Amino acid sequence: xxxxxxxxxxxxxxxxxxxxxxxxxxxxxxxxxxxxxxxxxxxxxxxxxxxxxxxxxxxxxxxxxxxxxxxxxxxxxxxxxxxxxxxxxxxxxxxxxxxxxxxxxxxxxxxxxxxxxxxxxxxxxxxxxxxxxxxxxxxxxxxxxxxxxxxxxxxxxxxxxxxxxxxxxxxxxxxxxxxxxxxxxxxxxxxxxxxxxxxxxxxxxxxxxxxxxxxxxxxxxxxxxxxxxxxxxxxxxxxxxxxxxxxxxxxxxxxx
Numbered sequence: 001x002x003x004x005x006x007x008x009x010x011x012x013x014x015x016x017x018x019x020x021x022x023x024x025x026x027x028x029x030x031x032x033x034x035x036x037x038x039x040x041x042x043x044x045x046x047x048x049x050x051x052x053x054x055x056x057x058x059x060x061x062x063x064x065x066x067x068x069x070x071x072x073x074x075x076x077x078x079x080x081x082x083x084x085x086x087x088x089x090x091x092x093x094x095x096x097x098x099x100x101x102x103x104x105x106x107x108x109x110x111x112x113x114x115x116x117x118x119x120x121x122x123x124x125x126x127x128x129x130x131x132x133x134x135x136x137x138x139x140x141x142x143x144x145x146x147x148x149x150x151x152x153x154x155x156x157x158x159x160x161x162x163x164x165x166x167x168x169x170x171x172x173x174x175x176x177x178x179x180x181x182x183x184x185x186x187x188x189x190x191x192x193x194x195x196x197x198x199x200x201x202x203x204x205x206x207x208x209x210x211x212x213x214x215x216x217x218x219x220x221x222x223x224x225x226x227x228x229x230x231x232x233x234x235x236x237x238x239x240x241x242x243x244x245x246x247x248x249x250x251x252x253x254x255x256x
Contacts, residue, residue, distance in 0.1 A: 001075060001172060003028045012234045013171040016162060019196055021082060028073040038085040046070040046081055058107045063095045075172060079165035086200045087163060089208040094121050097217065116217040124163035125180035125226055126207055128187045136184040139224040142253035148230050149241050155232045159192065161203060174229060176249050181223035185210055
């Protein structure tokens, strides 16, 4: 897919980024541009394929050295750089967790724990809620009607943040079936009144602590599916309650 400097105007999912990043150049931004606009305050730098090849190491090791391989003219890696900009502490944690398993099992072996880390890295979403919110229980129960229809007004008190860069890539052309893997985090009331840049800073620290303290990726199924197009305000069709009757998308929880 070709470069589109106005990608944040395509839909409300990508619109999350409109006040956070701006790339108005008519061509794909190279790594020098990404470093200037996204990595100024980061402990890592983005590197191109040639630089990565010269390192003669695997991806996670390069990141551990503070250098993130980033392919040119590639939406997936572009959004990966954006997520580094927004969630630097959590991205660094995920790579450290990978490196811990690599030290024991080697780089070629993909353990279930590493698969779970990668799944969140690619398709994760963080749902920030206030104290007492029942969103986590509703997600676990796949109670989509309560979560999205009868309890729709509660979304005025919630905030969903895309973490997985693959989700942003897929949101360039959204489709029924687009699903995130969600982590629900309770945040103080002041968080929801903070400017959006500050919200990301606070959430990054909270998410990093939550993932580490809960040892989330040691659990068999730590993440909850959340149909992305069901989030109020993120897809026009969900203004009609009948949208949520599609059980191929809003699947009931399996019995047992």
